[in-house]
Amino acid sequence: MLLAAFLDLHGETAVVVGGGAVASRRVPTLLAAGLRVSVIAPTISPDVRAQDVTCMERPYHPGDLLGARLVLACTDDTAVNDRVTTDARALGLLVGHAGHAERGNLRFPATLERGGVQVALSTGRELPMLAQALRERIADALPGTLPLDEWAERREQAVTLTGPARDEALGTLRRDIRRTVGVTA
Ligand SMILES: C[C@@]1(CC(=O)O)c2cc3[nH]c(cc4nc(cc5[nH]c(cc(n2)[C@H]1CCC(=O)O)[C@@](C)(CC(=O)O)[C@@H]5CCC(=O)O)C(CC(=O)O)=C4CCC(=O)O)c(CCC(=O)O)c3CC(=O)O
Numbered sequence: 001m002l003l004a005a006f007l008d009l010h011g012e013t014a015v016v017v018g019g020g021a022v023a024s025r026r027v028p029t030l031l032a033a034g035l036r037v038s039v040i041a042p043t044i045s046p047d048v049r050a051q052d053v054t055c056m057e058r059p060y061h062p063g064d065l066l067g068a069r070l071v072l073a074c075t076d077d078t079a080v081n082d083r084v085t086t087d088a089r090a091l092g093l094l095v096g097h098a099g100h101a102e103r104g105n106l107r108f109p110a111t112l113e114r115g116g117v118q119v120a121l122s123t124g125r126e127l128p129m130l131a132q133a134l135r136e137r138i139a140d141a142l143p144g145t146l147p148l149d150e151w152a153e154r155r156e157q158a159v160t161l162t163g164p165a166r167d168e169a170l171g172t173l174r175r176d177i178r179r180t181v182g183v184t185a
């Protein structure tokens with residue numbers, strides 16, 4: 001099993017080594033999560049350059065990872081990806097290795113957002129088409145908009161209570177939520 005967690009990395013720096021097809025798919029994911037992204041590669045594709053990133057058009061050098069919190073090794077040279085991954089791990093950073101995900105410590109799930117909640121799905125191996133297919137099934141099963149703010153407010157109120165009043169308020173909220181999302185039992 002992997003640790004399933006959502007990381008708040010707003011304002012942190014991601015260094016993406018490699019500027020091709022994989023970089024162009026991952027950069028939007030990193031930007032959407034609020035990271036500042038630097039891309040280092042001798043050739044950076046127009047798709048990558050068009051995004052809100054800092055580009056350094058040159059090969060990777062040791063030392064490029066200083067100040068980073070998250071690293072993606074996505075060049076088309078496995079030896080370079082291995083080097084980047086080893087350097088990142090030595091610095092205690094989060095690192096994804098394209099081509100050999102098991103060499104890194106960070107994997108990319110298929111994600112979806114619906115009704116204000118975020119779902120991330122991993123097969124734990126290299127089966128992106130399965131992750132994508134399951135995401136479609138899950139999306140179909142999820143309710144549309146949910147009154148998240150109202151429920152959060154009710155829960156916040158309920159936990160300020162004590163004794164039976166607290167149990168009753170939380171119990172009513174739990175029943176309302178389960179009925180709304182279609183859990184019958
Ligand atoms: C291990 C993993 C990476 C990791 O976790 O580090 C990985 C690995 C590989 N993907 C490959 C190919 C493609 N992957 C995609 C797309 C996605 N891949 C994603 C995840 C993961 N892909 C992780 C496993 C997830 C799991 O199984 O749970 C998604 C879900 C999330 C994301 O990328 O952010 C994202 C969908 C995003 C969305 O739809 O929203 C497409 C495009 C498409 O299908 O449209 C192509 C074909 C085009 C192309 O080649 O680019 C290859 C073959 C390389 C080769 O050709 O050699 C490898 C490597 C290998 O198998 O060795």
Ligand SMILES: NC(=O)C1=CN([C@@H]2O[C@H](COP(=O)(O)OP(=O)(O)OC[C@H]3O[C@@H](n4cnc5c(N)ncnc54)[C@H](O)[C@@H]3O)[C@@H](O)[C@H]2O)C=CC1
Pocket residue numbers: 017018019020021022023040041042043044045058059060074075076077080097098099100
């Ligand atoms: N994890 C995933 O989702 C996928 C992984 N892959 C793997 O990722 C690798 C990269 O795939 P693509 O992005 O399609 O390749 P690509 O050919 O589009 O891009 C390769 C990039 O690596 C850069 N590069 C080469 N040597 C470098 C160096 N020394 N320092 C910095 N950058 C360097 C190139 O300039 C280029 O920008 C593939 O070899 C494959 O093993 C491929 C598809 C999907």
